[in-house]
Amino acid sequence: MTEKYGQTVKVLFTEDEIKHAVNQLGKRISFDYRDKDLLVVGVLKGSFVFMADLVRKIDLPFELDFIKLHSYKGISSSGNVSLDLDISYDLEGKDILIVEDMLDTGKTLKKIYKSFSQRNARSVKSAVLLDKPSRRTENICADYRCFEIPDSFVVGYGLDFDERFRALPYIAKLY
Ligand code: IMP
Ligand code: MG
Secondary structure (H helix, E strand, O other): OEEEOOEEEEEEEOHHHHHHHHHHHHHHHHHHOOOOOEEEEEEEOOOHHHHHHHHOOOOOOOEEEEEEEEEEEOOOOOEEEEEEEOOOOOOOOOEEEEEEEEEOOOHHHHHHHHHHHOOOOOEEEEEEEEEOHHHOOOOOOOOEEEEEOOOOOEEEOOEOEOOEOOOOOOEEEEO
16 A cells, blocks of 8 residues: 555556567557558547557557547436547448556446447447456456456556546555
8 A cells, every 4th residue: 555646546457467468569559450451549548558558569550549538427327428529531341449547337338339239330449458347337348458446446658537646557456
C-alpha cells in the first residue's frame, strides 16, 4: 500500500509485468493477423497508453484509428453506452481489432461489436488489458487479454478515477 495524490493505492501489476504481457500480446497478434487486412481501433480515452505500447509490438503494416464512447451510469448499475467519435471511412473487408482498457460488464464492447458488425467488416475481435469476468452482465468475452482481475476498482496505465491517475506507469487498486 502506498499513498498517491492523497489516495491509498496498491500496485497490482508493475511496469515490467505490463511490458512483458504487452510484448507477448503483440507477438500473438503479429502472428494471428499476418495474412489479414488489420485495422487496430483504440477505445478512448482509457486505452491510449495500452494502445501506444501494443501497436509498437505489432510487426505488420496495419492501419489504426480511435473511437470514443460515453457511458451514462445512472442510479442503477446498468450503463447506457453511446458512441461519441466514430470511424468515418469504409470498414468493408477489414479485420478489426478493438483495443480496450477494461472489460467490465461488457456493455461497452457489445455496443462496439454491434456498430462494427453492421458495416461489413471481415472480422471483429477484441484485445483488452484487463478483464473482470465476475462483473459481466453481457454474454461477451475478449479474444485477447493481458490480465484477469477480481472485482475491484483499478487505476493507472490509462485507467482513471474521475479523470485522474491515467498516467501512472503501473496498474493499482484504489482504496
Ligand atoms: P463496461 O462497459 O462495463 O465493460 O465498462 C468498460 C469501461 O468501464 C472501461 O472502458 C473503463 O473505462 C470503465 N471501467 C471499468 N472498470 C474500471 C476500473 O476498475 N477502473 C477504471 N475504469 C473502469
Ligand atoms: Mg474506457
